[in-house]
Amino acid sequence: MKKIKLEDYIPLVGESLVMEIKLLAQQLKGARIQHINSTKTGGGVAELLNQLIPLMNEVGLETNWTVIEGTEEFFDLTKSFHVALHGTKTRITQKMFQFYKKTQIANREKIDKNADFVILHDPQPLGLSEFRQKGKNKWIWCCHIDISEASIRLWRFLSPLVDLVDGAIFHIPQFTKADLDIPQYVMPPFIDPFSEKNKDLTKVEISKYLKKYGFSINEQFILQVSRFDKLKDPLGALQAFKIVQKSFDIPFVYIGNFAPDDPPGERVYKEFIQEANKVPGVTVIANPDPNDLVVNAFQRSASVVLQKSIREGFGLVVTEAMWKKKAVIGGNTGGIRYQIIDEKTGFLVNTVEGAAFWSRQLLSNPKLATLLGEQAYNRVKSNFLLPHYLRHLLCVLLSTKHPGRGVTYLNK
Ligand code: UDP
Numbered sequence: 001m002k003k004i005k006l007e008d009y010i011p012l013v014g015e016s017l018v019m020e021i022k023l024l025a026q027q028l029k030g031a032r033i034q035h036i037n038s039t040k041t042g043g044g045v046a047e048l049l050n051q052l053i054p055l056m057n058e059v060g061l062e063t064n065w066t067v068i069e070g071t072e073e074f075f076d077l078t079k080s081f082h083v084a085l086h087g088t089k090t091r092i093t094q095k096m097f098q099f100y101k102k103t104q105i106a107n108r109e110k111i112d113k114n115a116d117f118v119i120l121h122d123p124q125p126l127g128l129s130e131f132r133q134k135g136k137n138k139w140i141w142c143c144h145i146d147i148s149e150a151s152i153r154l155w156r157f158l159s160p161l162v163d164l165v166d167g168a169i170f171h172i173p174q175f176t177k178a179d180l181d182i183p184q185y186v187m188p189p190f191i192d193p194f195s196e197k198n199k200d201l202t203k204v205e206i207s208k209y210l211k212k213y214g215f216s217i218n219e220q221f222i223l224q225v226s227r228f229d230k231l232k233d234p235l236g237a238l239q240a241f242k243i244v245q246k247s248f249d250i251p252f253v254y255i256g257n258f259a260p261d262d263p264p265g266e267r268v269y270k271e272f273i274q275e276a277n278k279v280p281g282v283t284v285i286a287n288p289d290p291n292d293l294v295v296n297a298f299q300r301s302a303s304v305v306l307q308k309s310i311r312e313g314f315g316l317v318v319t320e321a322m323w324k325k326k327a328v329i330g331g332n333t334g335g336i337r338y339q340i341i342d343e344k345t346g347f348l349v350n351t352v353e354g355a356a357f358w359s360r361q362l363l364s365n366p367k368l369a370t371l372l373g374e375q376a377y378n379r380v381k382s383n384f385l386l387p388h389y390l391r392h393l394l395c396v397l398l399s400t401k402h403p404g405r406g407v408t409y410l411n412k
Helices: 006-013 015-027 044-058 072-085 094-110 126-131 152-162 203-212 234-245 265-276 291-301 316-323 334-339 352-364 366-383 386-399
Strands: 032-037 062-067 117-121 138-143 167-170 184-186 222-225 252-256 282-286 304-307 328-331 346-349 407-409
Touching: 006 015, 006 386, 015 386, 032 044, 044 062, 044 316, 044 386, 072 094, 072 152, 094 126, 117 126, 126 138, 126 152, 138 386, 167 386, 184 386, 203 291, 222 234, 222 291, 222 316, 234 252, 234 265, 234 352, 252 265, 252 291, 265 282, 291 316, 304 316, 304 352, 316 328, 316 334, 316 366, 328 334, 328 352, 334 346, 346 352, 352 366
Parallel strands: 032 062, 032 117, 117 138, 138 167, 167 184, 184 407, 222 252, 222 304, 252 282, 304 328, 328 346
Antiparallel strands: none
């Protein structure tokens, strides 16, 4: 595949944005940057880093990516943290805090001592902030989840670790925290229009990947693509489909995968499969192959795209479908609310019945689906593409040289 260059984005985002990125990168030229997270595969953060890092290198920043290691016990507890940060009641114990700290100690050698900037993603590697050498370089914490209703007990444990870095990035204004002493930045994440997951596909290519799983290009279907995670509400999506099925003879496809830092995924998958097997017309594709092209083809071909999440950081999968001109029906939560302008670029729903209602509207009114799909595409094109994010990130890195407090909005 041809290597994508920054200039290739000009037709989509305009020349001035690309020029701006170059100017900002010039100020940071030669800087060494380390991203640290907890998985190379599965989930939105791995998706972001895979696309972002090559472009950061291209603009002259020496950027690398490190993954922390942990036992299953560690990833079980960070999953509990994840759920509790999303505001769901979960048991968090003192022992978990101790084990979390122990795993951070075991990973401290992974910190690149020569990095000018260390960027931590999500709570899993956050505790590494205790091992930074003060004054040597700048550290940033990127929070990709909705912590607006975080468990107070857990936040009391994590926020001192956040206060040890130089700035925290959140996806939407509602996720910022009034009690932090460091600068906070609000900027949405992005998709890469040239990635395998989002690039244009020919009809022949789409047919090929649909056929692999028993579908054809002229066939209508309802789709949800998500990790097997309760917060994505796979059972809710299935319930909505059951209602739609009463009026439309159409299949439902659920494409899902697993992430190494999400151990309960297997259990959620088994529970979901049990229920899905009881409903005619349901196809569950676990770990599609090749993942990105299959997801791309199904998103392009779907008549209705659901994302029935109960909680969501941003929901890149929504962005991806909007980019493919789909009026997504999304759970009224977190970052989905920020992407979908209700009844303009998709539909926000609070219930299974709501998801079923709008699915039926879209199926019976293709003109509405086309109009909203077009508007969805434009929303992504103007706000949520890789160069938008890179510009914001460079601004954040530069601003750490002039520390202040408060919240800076970088969402346009
Ligand atoms: N995804 C995928 N294959 C699957 C299921 C999901 O590639 O079988 C991708 C999806 O396309 C998206 C990412 O996983 O790029 C999920 O990111 P999102 O922000 O929607 O949710 P997260 O999993 O990070 O909570």
